[in-house]
Amino acid sequence: MGRGTGWAVWDASVTLAHWLQHISVEQRLQLLPPGKAFLELGSGTGIAGLSAAACLDQGYAHLSDLPSVLPALRHNVQLNPAVSSRVSVVPCDWESVGREALPAAPYALVIAADCVWLEALVQPFINALLTATxxxxxVLLAHQCRSQRVDDAFFPRLAxxxxxxPVSQRPGEPERGAIDLxxxxxxx
Structure with missing residues (x-):
């Protein structure tokens, strides 16, 4: 039996990371003002959050996921010494998240990649976004449609x-395929 979705590198995380690498310094400052913290919901392996920490180096990163995923996430943070001093790992269960669990809420920026693929995740994810913001x-969201029914439940609640x-493709940015930002x- 596998470890779960938090242990995989998903295409949406890579797409989000590539987009951040291709935006201007001015756009980065608009996303995250200097000295502010951002939160990644559903960090998994941390590829999107660690890339964001490298690109948004004017601020701090709080990477979050379920407690069972955090040891691997902490390990990946330690493997990235260029950003590790500005990155914290925090537990966050969308089913029961409160402001006390999020050290800098409300955050100026929340990022999330491929977090909503089941209908049962829609309202907990929306609640987590509302708690964090x-x-x-x-919110910078990388999303892949895996079910039109899920998207039909998710996007009206988000809106x-x-x-x-929608975020347009940047010059030089790799092709996104099925991922929307x-x-x-x-x-x-």
Missing amino acids: GPKSK AAFKVE YLCERLE
Whole structure:
């Protein structure tokens, strides 16, 4: 039996990392103001969060996942000494997340890659986003449609709390394939 989804590197994480590498310094500063922290929900192996920490080096990173995934995530953070001093690993179960579990909530930026593939995850993920963000917070979401039914449940709920904008392909950015990127801003 496998270890679960948190132990795989998903295409959406790689796509999110590539996009961050191809945006300008000005765009990076718009995503995350200097001295602020960002949160990655559902970090898994940490590829998206660690890449974001490298690209958004003006701030701090809090990478989160279920407790069973955290030992491997911590190990991957330690393997990246260039960013490890600015990265914290925190447990976050979307089913029961509260502000006390998120050290810097509300975050200026939340990132997430391929986190919603089952209908049962839709409302817990939305609740986690609402807990982690405040007015004007941004969410960078990499998403692959795995079920139209799930997307039909997810995107209206996301749009009820966030302005949702698709992110266009950047020059030089690798082809995204089935992955879509969205930049969302929390509504007041």
